[in-house]
Amino acid sequence: xxxxxxxxxxxxxxxxxxxxxxxxxxxxxxxxxxxxxxxxxxxxxxxxxxxxxxxxxxxxxxxxxxxxxxxxxxxxxxxxxxxxxxxxxxxxxxxxxxxxxxxxxxxxxxxxxxxxxxxxxxxxxxxxxxxxxxxxxxxxxxxxxxxxxxxxxxxxxxxxxxxxxxxxxxxxxxxxxxxxxxxxxxxxxxxxxxxxxxxxxxxxxxxxxxxxxxxxxxxxxxxxxxxxxxxxxxxxxxxxxxxxxxxxxxxxxxxxxxxxxxxxxxxxxxxxxxxxxxxxxxxxxxxxxxxxxxxxxxxxxxxxx
Amino acid sequence: xxxxxxxxxxxxxxxxxxxxxxxxxxxxxxxxxxxxxxxxxxxxxxxxxxxxxxxxxxxxxxxxxxxxxxxxxxxxxxxxxxxxxxxxxxxxxxxxxxxxxxxxxxxxxxxxxxxxxxxxxxxxxxxxxxxxxxxxxxxxxxxxxxxxxxxxxxxxxxxxxxxxxxxxxxxxxxxxxxxxxxxxxxxxxxxxxxxxxxxxxxxxxxxxxxxxxxxxxxxxxxxxxxxxxxxxxxxxxxxxxxxxxxxxxxxxxxxxxxxx
Ligand SMILES: Cc1cc2nc3c(=O)[nH]c(=O)nc-3n(C[C@H](O)[C@H](O)[C@H](O)COP(=O)(O)OP(=O)(O)OC[C@H]3O[C@@H](n4cnc5c(N)ncnc54)[C@H](O)[C@@H]3O)c2cc1C
Ligand SMILES: Cc1cc2nc3c(=O)[nH]c(=O)nc-3n(C[C@H](O)[C@H](O)[C@H](O)COP(=O)(O)O)c2cc1C
Ligand code: FES
Numbered sequence: 126x127x128x129x130x131x132x133x134x135x136x137x138x139x140x141x142x143x144x145x146x147x148x149x150x151x152x153x154x155x156x157x158x159x160x161x162x163x164x165x166x167x168x169x170x171x172x173x174x175x176x177x178x179x180x181x182x183x184x185x186x187x188x189x190x191x192x193x194x195x196x197x198x199x200x201x202x203x204x205x206x207x208x209x210x211x212x213x214x215x216x217x218x219x220x221x222x223x224x225x226x227x228x229x230x231x232x233x234x235x236x237x238x239x240x241x242x243x244x245x246x247x248x249x250x251x252x253x254x255x256x257x258x259x260x261x262x263x264x265x266x267x268x269x270x271x272x273x274x275x276x277x278x279x280x281x282x283x284x285x286x287x288x289x290x291x292x293x294x295x296x297x298x299x300x301x302x303x304x305x306x307x308x309x310x311x312x313x314x315x316x317x318x319x320x321x322x323x324x325x326x327x328x329x330x331x332x333x334x335x336x337x338x339x340x341x342x343x344x345x346x347x348x349x350x351x352x353x354x355x356x357x358x359x360x361x362x363x364x365x366x367x368x369x370x371x372x373x374x375x376x377x378x379x380x381x382x383x384x385x386x387x388x389x390x391x392x393x394x395x396x397x398x399x400x401x402x403x404x405x406x407x408x409x410x411x412x413x414x415x416x417x418x419x420x421x422x423x424x425x426x427x428x429x430x
Numbered sequence: 431x432x433x434x435x436x437x438x439x440x441x442x443x444x445x446x447x448x449x450x451x452x453x454x455x456x457x458x459x460x461x462x463x464x465x466x467x468x469x470x471x472x473x474x475x476x477x478x479x480x481x482x483x484x485x486x487x488x489x490x491x492x493x494x495x496x497x498x499x500x501x502x503x504x505x506x507x508x509x510x511x512x513x514x515x516x517x518x519x520x521x522x523x524x525x526x527x528x529x530x531x532x533x534x535x536x537x538x539x540x541x542x543x544x545x546x547x548x549x550x551x552x553x554x555x556x557x558x559x560x561x562x563x564x565x566x567x568x569x570x571x572x573x574x575x576x577x578x579x580x581x582x583x584x585x586x587x588x589x590x591x592x593x594x595x596x597x598x599x600x601x602x603x604x605x606x607x608x609x610x611x612x613x614x615x616x617x618x619x620x621x622x623x624x625x626x627x628x629x630x631x632x633x634x635x636x637x638x639x640x641x642x643x644x645x646x647x648x649x650x651x652x653x654x655x656x657x658x659x660x661x662x663x664x665x666x667x668x669x670x671x672x673x674x675x676x677x678x679x680x681x682x683x684x685x686x687x688x689x690x
Contacts, residue, residue, distance in 0.1 A: 149658070151648035151686045158656030170648065170686070178684040182475035183467075185642035186433075186513065197641055200649075202687040213654065326434040327471040327509045393646045 127411045129404055131165070131419045133362045133384050134285035134310035136220045136247055138165035141375065141407070141419055142400040145366050145389035146171055146224040146249060146289070147197065153213020160217025163401030167214060168387065169207070171224040171251040172240065173260075174232050176203035181333040186322070192341025192368070193390045194322055196334035199226060199260060204236045211243040222287070226251040228259045230270075230277035241282040248284055250274060250309075252300075253291030253316035266294050268303035275307035287364065289313035290351070292344075297351045298358040311362040313387065314351045318344050318367075341390035342368045349381050356382025356427050370394065372406025379419055380426040434469070437508045438486060443566035447534070448502045449481060449490040452510055457487045460515035462522060462542035463612075463635055463665050467643040469511025473500045477640045477660075479538035479612070480515065481567075487512075490537040492564060516643045518665050520633055522546070524608035528600050528630075529555045529576075530621050532593060532613020536567055538635050538664075539612055547574040554579070554600060558593025558617070562586040594620045601628040608632065619678025622671055632668040636677070639684055649686075652676055 131141045144150060144159040144167040156167040179200025186194050201207075214221045223245035227233035237248045252265030252274065264270045271288065278286055288304035290297055292315040301312045317338025322331045330336070348367025355363055365378030366387035375386045391399050407419075416422040441449040457466050460483040468489055469475040474497035482488035493502040504510065520542045527546060529539045536557055546553050553576040559565050560583045571578050579596050580588025589596070594617060600606065601624060609625045611618050612635035625632035638650040638659040650659035653676040657663065671677050680688045 147648075148646050149648040149651065149656070151682070152651050152653065152656065154654045155648050155651040155656040155658075157654075158651075176685040176687060179641075182641060183469055183511070184475075185647050187644060193642075193646065195642075195647070197647060200685050202682075202685050206687055324434050324471070324509075324511065326436070327469075327511070329471055331433065331469070331511070333474075390646060393642075393644050 127408045127416070128418055129408055129411070131384055133364070134247070134287070136166065136285060138220065138385060140165035140400065140404040141379070141385040142403050143222075143364060143385055143387045144168055144400070145387035146251065148389040148392060153210035156214035156221065157217040158397060159400065160214070160219045162397040162399075163404055164219060165385065165400070166220040166222055167217065168222040168249055169211070169214070169224050170201055171199055171226045172201045172204050172207055172236060173199060173226050174204055174236055176206065177201055183331050183333055186331060187393070188322060192339050192343040193393065194320055194332065194337050194339055195317065196332045196337030198334060204239045207240075208243045211240070211245060215244055220246040222247040222249050224249045224251050224289070226260050227274075230273040233274045234277040234281040237278045238281040241284055246284060247287060248278060248282060249287040249289050249313055250278060251289055251316075253289050265291055265300065268300055271300055271303050272307040275304050275309045279308040285310040287311040287313045289316060291316045292347050292351050293319045298354040301355040302358050305359045305361045309361065311364065312355055312359065313364040313366060314355055315344070315348045315367045318347055340367065342370060344368050345374060349377055352378055352383050353381040353427060356424055369403065372403050372408070372410050375403055375407045376410050376422060379422050380424070382424045382427050384419065384423060433513060434509050434511045437504050437506055437510055439506055440504055443490065444563055446563045447490060447492050447566045449488050450501060450504055450510065451482070451486055451488045452512065453485065454487050454512045457512055457515050458484050460487070461519035462545050463519040463538060464515040464517050465664060466512050466514035466516065467640070468501070470497055470500045471509055471511065473497055475511065477643060479635070481537040481540045483541055490534070490540070490566065492534040514643060516660055518661070518663060520610050520635075520665050524631065526552045526605055526607045527554075528597065528606045528609045529553060530558070530593060530597055530609060530611040530613065531555065532558045532617045533564055535613030535635070539610060540567055540570065542610060543571055543576055544574050547576060553577070556581070556593050556596045556600065558582070558596070558613070560584065593617065594624060597621055597624050601625065601630060606630050611635070615678055615681075622668055626668060633665050634671060635664045636666060637664070638681055649682070
């Protein structure tokens with residue numbers, strides 16, 4: 126039988142399906158549930174130094190047949206209030222990856238250090254939120270700032286560090302290279318694609334923040350291209366994310382160079398069990414295509430003649 | 431799905447409470463206890479139970495903050511955004527039901543009472559609020575053929591006592607298969623205790639901060655099982671409520687911080 130367990134920058138995952146940041150991970154109980162439902166690891170909601178209520182609603186809507194549009198605005202209870210949530214998440218028995226955001230390299234390392242103290246097994250740097258002023262892409266589009274943030278965090282924590290990048294840039298592979306050169310142990314790609322929706326009867330943008338990020342099926346081709354480009358430039362492990370709904374989507378990402386995939390919007394359609402479902406579909410498909418493991422299929426599309 | 435539609439009429443239930451009517455194909459198919467996300471352009475988007483479903487739909491609001499006050503001030507023709515229906519409805523399988531509505535939670539039980547009465551099932555409705563300004567739908571329930579009992583904390587309408595006292599009294603008399611309740615959580619927690627003690631099945635509709643309404647943002651998840659109020663709820667059975675460790679104790683605000 127095909128084995129889909131995988132190792133990622135030293136993290137051992139029983140399944141390559143990982144709960145993406147910002148999806149059902151506001152509480153330890155919810156992350157625990159995702160783990161019980163088959164996720165190989167869980168990423169926390171992005172946590173910052175201070176409590177934030179985020180943006181007003183509408184902050185997250187479905188666009189029929191396209192995906193999900195959100196500008197939640199990094200709501201979080203502040204790093205001082207999340208210790209209990211991390212402990213509760215750890216009951217799930219799978220690696221808990223702490224997603225961290227900040228406005229400066231110091232803030233990233235401060236929050237990352239505290240999350241490590243609470244027992245996180247890896248850190249994911251949110252260098253890619255497309256809609257929060259002073260955060261996310263405003264930092265993640267500048268290779269010099271990316272370098273500084275990764276260095277600051279690596280100096281502070283001994284855990285594997287993943288840099289999560291946005292597709293809203295001309296050269297995502299260049300940013301990945303900068304992150305790895307600064308010491309990042311892996312790359313997560315992609316975050317949401319900057320987007321918007323307008324309601325014609327109201328004559329105004331629907332999201333309270335006006336613009337936000339698109340996720341779901343519509344962005345899979347964007348994510349695949351990003352992972353494919355990054356895989357050509359860096360050797361570090363990649364977590365592919367964006368529109369993974371099925372085992373076939375996951376295998377596409379793996380063939381583009383990913384070692385694992387994160388799942389977000391698909392939970393809406395396929396429920397909590399989405400992780401177990403994708404994993405078993407992936408097993409069947411690897412088997413059908415003659416690959417004994419995730420590693421055997423990894424990068425085959427990159428090296429294809 | 432049409433995101434926006436127009437208000438067809440507004441009914442003043444009492445000085446504080448308004449029912450906003452509109453047409454919406456999907457929401458029209460809602461089952462009793464389901465909710466929609468209601469967008470008031472330029473103000474906010476908030477979860478609301480449907481107090482009416484079918485060709486014409488409605489939500490009923492008590493003006494408490496920005497969004498509900500803006501809704502209460504809406505007029506025929508105003509643009510309103512509706513998405514849904516979302517969530518798990520009341521199970522509606524019981525034959526003799528005691529409905530317990532507290533405050534604006536009364537809106538959530540309205541379609542359930544009427545659906546039951548259509549099948550000629552026996553319905554008793556206990557309505558409770560701080561003061562008479564917050565009681566509504568009493569006549570609507572009577573017209574549907576339900577027995578209605580009203581209590582207010584200040585005695586300005588009905589009996590001056592807590593609605594939970596009425597629940598104890600009714601359940602002592604027996605003749606109920608289930609209690610369906612929606613209202614302030616402390617009230618519901620007490621109702622659930624009373625029903626459990628009387629060995630009567632109970633279903634309660636919970637309220638939590640919501641962003642997406644369709645089960646991905648995590649804002650509405652409960653301790654310690656991680657159930658989503660917008661998906662696995664808002665209705666939870668007594669058996670399920672026993673495992674929801676935060677029920678009646680705390681919830682989380684918009685930042686995710688616990689508040690009592
Ligand atoms: C499933 C469900 C059904 C509901 N049905 C009704 C109904 O039929 N009629 C009715 O009047 N009210 C209903 N509510 C409550 C209603 O959503 C809140 O009262 C409303 O959001 C308050 O908004 P506001 O701006 O007027 O008040 P604010 O001053 O913003 O807040 C007042 C209270 O409402 C809470 N609240 C604010 N925004 C949200 C949100 N997005 N999600 C959940 N709570 C929020 C706040 O935490 C606070 O406790 C329902 C809530 C839920 C979860
Ligand atoms: C409601 C919502 C909230 C999100 N919050 C975060 C966040 O806090 N940090 C982050 O790095 N990514 C966040 N994301 C992006 C997801 O982690 C993921 O990169 C994106 O949704 C693409 O994956 P998907 O198509 O599988 O949903 C969020 C996405 C959604 C839909
Ligand atoms: S409101 Fe988003 S998960 Fe329930």
